[in-house]
Amino acid sequence: MSGTAGAVTVDCPSDIAIECFKVPGYRYVSYDNSGTTPCGVSQINGTVTGICAQPNVRVTSWLINGRNVLPEPTVDGWDNCAISFLNDFATTLNTWDPFAGNWRVVQSETCAYHVRSRAMPPTGTQYGRLTATNLDTGDTLTFDPITVTVPDQYYRRIVEVQCDGSVGERWTDASGAVVPAPPMDQLVTCTAEIVPGAQSVPTQRLRPRIKRFTGTASSDNFDLLQNVQTVTLRVVTGPVRVRAAGIGPSTPTAWEDDTNVPTGTVLTWGVANDSHAQLDGSLIFTGAAAASDFIVNWTETLHTDGD
Incomplete structure (x- = not known):
């Protein structure tokens, strides 16, 4: 002065x-069943390896904040490999997580498909090792998470x-x-307590895909392709059989919608471009004649936040 x-x-x-x-900031926790990846580590009897097709499993412990959250060992079945295995694994996590981590299967460029939590604050609940026993073989299965924090x-x-x-x-x-x-x-x-959104921008982007089918070939079931937001069918030469049914995550036992569409048909399924929703329900395209010719293009969400 x-x-x-x-x-x-x-x-x-x-x-x-x-x-x-x-x-x-935000934090993601992820588990993977593909051995060692940037999205988690799986082991059988202490040896790092991919784990799948475990139909007879007893989950013995899941450490969260350093404590086992299972009231008692529980029997689960992870019957298949790849996405089907991960869907079952995510169901296991959601069943026993007292902190509502909202586990789901996602896709990233670094790990392809894996199980990941919703976006969480940078500090808070600490997820740890999940241990299970294969009741048929006696093998001990372990899954260790990877945490990505911003x-x-x-x-x-x-x-x-x-x-x-x-x-x-x-x-x-x-x-x-x-x-x-x-x-x-x-x-x-600075004093505000914010829960991050489930999809933190710009940690995701849409990848365009396209594939042509001829004769009696079939597309994949789009319900088994995770994070699909739009699908378009263009029938160059028909007919093409379209089967659409139910609500995922697994293939329904009966198709509710099943019809053949003719040459020149263009059909699109999708959600809004700014929506975090994804298509849910079985969708398969099959050539209905030897001369059938059709093109399918779709968009799928990729996560690029290091998980």
Whole structure:
């Protein structure tokens, strides 16, 4: 401060307000049954290896926050491999998770299909090893998770008065270095407790796919392809049999919708581009004659947040 006998003036420039903001971070926990991957580690009798087709299993423990959350060993069946195995495994986790991790099968470029939690705050519930016994072979099966964490990013907005009386602001990061203003639509106050969204942007993107079929060939069942958002059928030469039925996750025992469509037909199934929903229900296309010719294109969600 400086002044004279009758007046006091403020040193300038001068900070008159400091506010704390953050871009909330997030955390994903994932399990995989493919040996060692960036999405989890599976072992049989202590040897790292892929695990699938375990129809007679007793889950003996699942450590969460360092404690076993199973009230008693429980019998489960993981009957198949690949996505079917992971669907069963996710059901096991959702059944016994007291903290509602919302486990589901997702796809990423690093691990293809695996089981992952919803997005969670950077700190909190700590998921650990799941142990099971194969009752047919006596093998001990273990699954260890991988956690991908993006921490909260802290910023301070400092309002300052210049010597000419004008008011401005500057932003600093957690270290105090001056930085450009962060994206305002992502900021919350530092004291706010935010639960991240289930799909944190920009940790996902849509991949376009296309495939042509001729004769009596069949497409995959799109209910078994995870994270599909749109599917379009174009019949170059018909007829093409379309079977659509039920609600997943497994193939229904009977098809509710089953019809042949003619040459020139274009059919599309999909969800809104800005929606995090995905198609759910069996969908198969099959050439109904030797001369049938059709094209199927679809989009699938890929997760690129390191899991």
